[in-house]
Amino acid sequence: MLAFNGSKSLKRALALAISDTRTSISVLKNGLRIVTDSTPGHFSALGAYIDAGSRYEISATSGISHMLDRMAWKSTPTRSGQQMMEDLAKLGGNYMCGAQRELILYQSSVFNKDVEKMFACIAETVRAPQLTELEVLEAQQTTQYELEELEFKHDLFLPEILHSVAYGRDTLGMLLYGSAETVLGTTQAQVQNFHNKFYQPQNTVLAFVGVDHDVAVQMATKQLGDWTNNGEPAKIHKKPANYMGGELCLPYQEPRYSNLPKLVHMQMAFETGGLLSKDLYALATLQKLLGGGSSFSAGGPGKGMFSRLFRVLNQYPFVENCMSFNHAHLDSGLFGITISCYVDHAEYMAQIIAHELQKVMTVDVSKGGISKLEFKRAQNQLVASLLMNVESKLAALEDIGRQVQCQGKVTTVDEMVARIELLTIDDLRNVARKVFGGYGNGAQLAKPSVVIQGDRAAFGDVEYVVRYFGLGLYTSAMPDEPRDYSKKGLLRFF
Structure with a gap:
């Protein structure tokens, strides 16, 4: 059995050569x-x-x-x-x-x-x-x-x-x-x-x-081998995705069973460049850093305890779950946070999301900027997730099939790991500013997309909160104060 004692770059090159064959x-x-x-x-x-x-x-x-x-x-x-x-x-x-x-x-x-x-x-x-x-x-x-x-x-x-x-x-x-x-x-x-x-x-x-x-x-x-296109055009036209953004409120949904808590929900997302964007690895690492979880974990305590959004659960007992997500598609994507809490605390949901996103855009660690420790932890977690996934043949199968479908080639796991290891804190901060600032896919105007489920008045002026924290791009001027229906939540939470 061979043992390599050389540099990390040599080991990586050897691993790439083996994977490519x-x-x-x-x-x-x-x-x-x-x-x-x-x-x-x-x-x-x-x-x-x-x-x-x-x-x-x-x-x-x-x-x-x-x-x-x-x-x-x-x-x-x-x-x-x-x-x-x-x-x-x-x-x-x-x-x-x-x-x-x-x-x-x-x-x-x-x-x-x-x-x-x-x-x-x-x-x-x-x-x-x-x-x-x-x-x-x-x-x-x-x-x-x-x-x-x-x-x-x-x-x-x-x-x-x-x-x-x-x-x-x-x-x-x-x-x-x-x-x-x-x-x-x-x-x-x-x-x-x-x-x-x-x-x-x-x-x-x-x-x-x-x-x-x-x-x-x-x-x-x-x-x-003899399969033909049935007389259909050989090339299928793909209409580009057109990001719009906006807000939608859904009626409150009673829990199916009486022993379940009564919750309201919110999801807030910003556009990204999608699967083929150069920001893909930085966004994936940022998602790991934000993390999240639920107040109840079937796997026992400890999972995700050091992620940003898990702290939300520890700090605010009225939050049932809070997690980051990253929906990546070919030419566009959505990165954001989903949160659920008890019905009488709906006014704080937009503030929690906006505050957490705003912090990762700052440089000062004392004000919520990304620290070296949590950055390295997020990197390691993403690399570990990739390596554990390829141990499953079905996961590896979908990976190579989807890659060839999207980009016509296969980027090996070793190459992915190498790109993740090259990331810096500045890369994560810059991509956060780009995406949450409204330029995630090169758009000139990109306000966030927000879905809320519950009594609309209880959530407050979501747009005002988003703009207060410097998120998104809007054509209209920033109002001096929230709209009337939201006066119960005037950013006193922080």
Whole structure:
């Protein structure tokens, strides 16, 4: 066994060289892309990644991507839905389908001996699903139930509404689940047309982990080498995301069960440059630094105790949970904080969020600026998260598949770690000033996007609070005092 005692840069270079030899990319004649990571093991992971999702939907058929997700692993020209289920059960692995804003994925992990059988199932359900009237009806019923449940899951529901506020009902603002009206009004023909338009070989990436590259190419050629674009245009037009920002208040939602606390919620976000932005690693580190958590942790005490937002829970007992988030998409993204608290403390929520964001923009550590200790802790936590994720073959699979889909190449984990280690406190402070100051994606005007759930008057003048702390960009002049409905919360909290 070799032992390297040289410099860190030499070790990193050697690690990069080893990683690069394991990842290969090929493109078939029909435009189908294949990426593999040949790291050996007792089982393999494989999947298909389609450049589709709610971003590409229209208002009349909003939710159709989610319906296709629910129609996966059904009937094909060579298997009935029942036969597909039986064949998958015999393989003994796990499989799933998921629809996102810019992606519909099909992936699985199985023992090495069953890779070819599993890939045949993936190829059939991606290329030629029957999409029968009965399957459409079942998907509609399932989605309708999920929509009813969604109202009680603010951690899933509010991000959907936040995207709608940020981008309008277009591109990234299209609701992933749609609405009851659009889902129930979607026809079998519309589902088929959407599938024909976006499920094309040049719009698809196949990814394999634990499979030799030549073997993967042979399987792909056998199953999908003759796949054509069904007469649809070879290149799909992608409308750029148009960030708008603004504020929306949702009615107060009573807890489903009487023993649960009565809470109000707020999410505040600012636009970022997205997945391909040079700020990606600085924002990811900043998110780790802000962190967050809940007043109840199923994993026991101690998780995230040293993050900025966990201190909010310790300092303010009326806060139920407070966490940072970073929704990164291809050409735009949303970075912000979500907070929930008891109903009689709603007036403080915007102040807590704005105060925490304002502090990371300052230089003086005594006034809340980023210290060397917490910066290094955030760096280490992000690196640890990356390294632990790649220990999962499914996580590694989605990583390489999504990277090829987005940028046409694979950035190795070693390269990511190297970029994180090059960051400085100034980088985090500068990206905080850029994003929270309203220039996160080079925009000339970028006010934050805010979603609140509860009695509107109880939250106070959110815009005034945001501007008081120097966040966002607005065209109008700063008012001298908050608007009338918010006078109960005049920034006395700090």
